[in-house]
Amino acid sequence: MHWGNQHRAWPRMITALTVAMLATVASLWLFMTGAPHNSDADLAASRLLSQSAGQIDPDYAEQPMAVRPAPAPIVITLTVDRTAPITAYLEEAGMTPAEAARWAASLTSVSYSRNLRRGHTLTLYKDPEDGSLRGIKYDLNENIAFRERSYGDGVIRAWQELITYVIQPVAVSFRLSGDFNRDAARHDLPRPIVATLRSAFAARHPLNRLPRGADVELIYQERVSRDGASREITGLEAAQIHFGAQTLSAFAFRDASGRVHLYDANGAALEPASLRFPCKFTYISSGFTFHRYHPILHEYRPHLGVDLATHYGAPVMAIADGSVEQAGWCGELGRCVRINHHDGLISIYGHLSAITPGLRTGQPVRVGEMIGRVGSSGLSTGPHLHFAIEKDGRYVNPLTASLGAHNHVSPRMRAVFERFKREYVAALDRLPAFSGHFNVGHQGSTALAGGAPGATGSVAVSGASASVTPALAIRTVSDRPLTR
Numbered sequence: 001m002h003w004g005n006q007h008r009a010w011p012r013m014i015t016a017l018t019v020a021m022l023a024t025v026a027s028l029w030l031f032m033t034g035a036p037h038n039s040d041a042d043l044a045a046s047r048l049l050s051q052s053a054g055q056i057d058p059d060y061a062e063q064p065m066a067v068r069p070a071p072a073p074i075v076i077t078l079t080v081d082r083t084a085p086i087t088a089y090l091e092e093a094g095m096t097p098a099e100a101a102r103w104a105a106s107l108t109s110v111s112y113s114r115n116l117r118r119g120h121t122l123t124l125y126k127d128p129e130d131g132s133l134r135g136i137k138y139d140l141n142e143n144i145a146f147r148e149r150s151y152g153d154g155v156i157r158a159w160q161e162l163i164t165y166v167i168q169p170v171a172v173s174f175r176l177s178g179d180f181n182r183d184a185a186r187h188d189l190p191r192p193i194v195a196t197l198r199s200a201f202a203a204r205h206p207l208n209r210l211p212r213g214a215d216v217e218l219i220y221q222e223r224v225s226r227d228g229a230s231r232e233i234t235g236l237e238a239a240q241i242h243f244g245a246q247t248l249s250a251f252a253f254r255d256a257s258g259r260v261h262l263y264d265a266n267g268a269a270l271e272p273a274s275l276r277f278p279c280k281f282t283y284i285s286s287g288f289t290f291h292r293y294h295p296i297l298h299e300y301r302p303h304l305g306v307d308l309a310t311h312y313g314a315p316v317m318a319i320a321d322g323s324v325e326q327a328g329w330c331g332e333l334g335r336c337v338r339i340n341h342h343d344g345l346i347s348i349y350g351h352l353s354a355i356t357p358g359l360r361t362g363q364p365v366r367v368g369e370m371i372g373r374v375g376s377s378g379l380s381t382g383p384h385l386h387f388a389i390e391k392d393g394r395y396v397n398p399l400t401a402s403l404g405a406h407n408h409v410s411p412r413m414r415a416v417f418e419r420f421k422r423e424y425v426a427a428l429d430r431l432p433a434f435s436g437h438f439n440v441g442h443q444g445s446t447a448l449a450g451g452a453p454g455a456t457g458s459v460a461v462s463g464a465s466a467s468v469t470p471a472l473a474i475r476t477v478s479d480r481p482l483t484r
Helices: 002-033 039-052 086-092 097-111 180-186 191-201 411-429
Strands: 074-079 121-126 133-139 144-150 156-162 165-175 215-225 231-243 246-254 260-263 283-286 289-293 300-303 306-309 315-317 322-329 335-340 345-355 370-374 384-391 394-396 435-442 472-480
Touching (some): 086 097, 097 133, 097 156, 191 215, 191 231, 191 246, 215 411, 231 411, 246 411, 322 345, 335 370
Antiparallel strands (some): 074 121, 121 133, 133 144, 144 156, 165 215, 165 435, 215 231, 246 260, 306 384, 345 384, 384 394, 435 472
């Protein structure tokens, strides 16, 4: 019976194996070729995807939208007239107390101060359409500013930045119709430049005596921050005044000693080379002597200078150009300043009540620059200035000593001076015949590019740039009808 069952199972086993083999072959064939009824559709879809992915149908391209840029803000620059909280100024600018508080908090986070201080520059940037505040700029000093800006939706950002400047020469020409000062004001000539012209030509021809019809031509220089919010007159570069057969000339030039002065067309200095005395005084209370009875020490000893009696706090000026050798406490002389001039000459100013802030060793000073104030510090019985001069290490009498200052351009710098003078004159001659203000652009390197250390006025000719002849291009900024 066992054998019979096996005999009957063989056909079933062979059939099952055959079906399994056929199923396996069919599966392998479908795997290799894909299903016949889907192959064409899949191929078409694949081709369509490769052709259209990332592409833009030109029939449905959107037209670009023209975005109108935001109008330029209204810029208001002012000098803070009182020390007050930031919020107070922002509320005056039209902000609500809540807005002002948010802006003030943001600005305080970078400035570390809740106040705006008197004398500093504040710039407001307002939207011209609704008058809202877009931003502010607060100048901490001439080098550092704090900015704050609104980005909308209550987003405010504040940051600190360095103030950068550009030097801009400006030319002015006009014809006198009467008084010089009145005409200078009418043509917006800066006061420091008027004062410089008045001082430069005082000995040759006072400006208030110039005849009607005199032609005034000049170039001065100003330092302007890149955002235009800060502007400072840095000095006169060149000037000529023509009347009748006469011409008054002034040219700024850095001489062999490295200091800037104004010179006439012949190279003679227009400014005083030295002062006879460093302050105004009523009388000399003690003279130069090797044998004087000291009122405090009660003994005879040398008095190697002169005592100039004057009131407490009177300004003390440097008698000539030089550099600070010492500024501080000098023992018996109390607060004092020592200035090293050329050729081994040193001037000494003692018993000061105060030394000009910022005056330090090595700093250059110009003739007439204030270095301190009269006092009674040290061994002194009352307010006066002890004025002394050393020459080659020995004290000399200030009343008879010669400072030996050069009043002309040095011979070795003469050719350089003449070259720059010609360029200045050519620039002045190119000024239009009508009155107005003009920007003077520099083409290439010029002699006017460098500042004058210690100079309160001129940014002038540098001997270091003498190998390059300056070329000045004049462009009209604004003009006014000539008044005759």
